[in-house]
Amino acid sequence: MxxxxxxxxxxxxxxxxxxxxxxxxxxxxxxxxxxxxxxxxxxxxxxxxxxxxxxxxxxxxxxxxxxxxxxxxxxxxxxxxxxxxxxxxxxxxxxxxxxxxxxxxxxxxxxxxxxxxxxxxxxxxxLPEEERAALDRALDRLDTASGKIAGAGWRALLADARAEGLGR
The missing domain is CATH 1.10.10.10 (Winged helix-like DNA-binding domain superfamily/Winged helix DNA-binding domain)
Known part of the structure; x- marks a missing residue:
C-alpha cells in the first residue's frame, strides 16, 4: 500500500x-x-x-x-x-x-x-553581509527550536506527525 x-x-x-x-x-x-x-x-x-x-x-x-x-x-x-x-x-x-x-x-x-x-x-x-546576519539569526532560532524538539522527545513528535497526517 x-x-x-x-x-x-x-x-x-x-x-x-x-x-x-x-x-x-x-x-x-x-x-x-x-x-x-x-x-x-x-x-x-x-x-x-x-x-x-x-x-x-x-x-x-x-x-x-x-x-x-x-x-x-x-x-x-x-x-x-x-x-x-x-x-x-x-x-x-x-x-x-x-x-x-x-x-x-x-x-x-x-x-x-x-x-x-x-x-x-x-x-x-x-554569502553577502546581509545573508551572513540572516544566517546568524536563523541559526540562533534553529538552535532554540532544536532544543525544544529534543526536549519534547521523539514520541511527541511522532504523535504530532501522525495527527497532521505526515506519518503512518
Missing amino acids: ASSAPALELGRWLPYRMFVVAGRVAELLESFYGPRWGMGLPAWRILAVVADRPGVSAREIARACGLDAVAVSRGIGQLAALGFARREAGAQDRRYASVTLTAEGEAAFAEIAALARAIEARLLAA
Missing part, C-alpha cells in the same frame, strides 16, 4: 544538509590535528570546550559536545596523555573534576582555532 506521506528527500532535508557541511569541516580540521598531535575528533571538541570554559566539569563537557560519559573520559585522558589538559579533583567533592588546559594545550588550540577561523571566513565569504 502506497503511503500518502511525502517522501523524505535526504539531499534537501535541513538537518542532513547541516550535517554534510559540518562533516566536511570536521574532516578538514581532523586532517590537520590528527596527524599533527594524534588527537581524535572527541578530544578536539573537548579541547575547544575547555579552552572556552577553563575549569569545566566532565558532565558539562558532555553536554556541550554531545558526547557520552565514556567518550568524554577517553577524550580527557587523551588530552592529558598529550600534555594538553589537567584534570583536578574538587576540594569538597573528589568525584567532581575540573579540566583546564596546559600551556601546550593552549598552544595547540590556538593553531587549530586559527585554521577553524580561516575555514569559517571562507564559508562566510560565500
Whole structure:
C-alpha cells in the first residue's frame, strides 16, 4: 500500500544538509590535528570546550559536545596523555573534576582555532553581509527550536506527525 506521506528527500532535508557541511569541516580540521598531535575528533571538541570554559566539569563537557560519559573520559585522558589538559579533583567533592588546559594545550588550540577561523571566513565569504546576519539569526532560532524538539522527545513528535497526517 502506497503511503500518502511525502517522501523524505535526504539531499534537501535541513538537518542532513547541516550535517554534510559540518562533516566536511570536521574532516578538514581532523586532517590537520590528527596527524599533527594524534588527537581524535572527541578530544578536539573537548579541547575547544575547555579552552572556552577553563575549569569545566566532565558532565558539562558532555553536554556541550554531545558526547557520552565514556567518550568524554577517553577524550580527557587523551588530552592529558598529550600534555594538553589537567584534570583536578574538587576540594569538597573528589568525584567532581575540573579540566583546564596546559600551556601546550593552549598552544595547540590556538593553531587549530586559527585554521577553524580561516575555514569559517571562507564559508562566510560565500554569502553577502546581509545573508551572513540572516544566517546568524536563523541559526540562533534553529538552535532554540532544536532544543525544544529534543526536549519534547521523539514520541511527541511522532504523535504530532501522525495527527497532521505526515506519518503512518
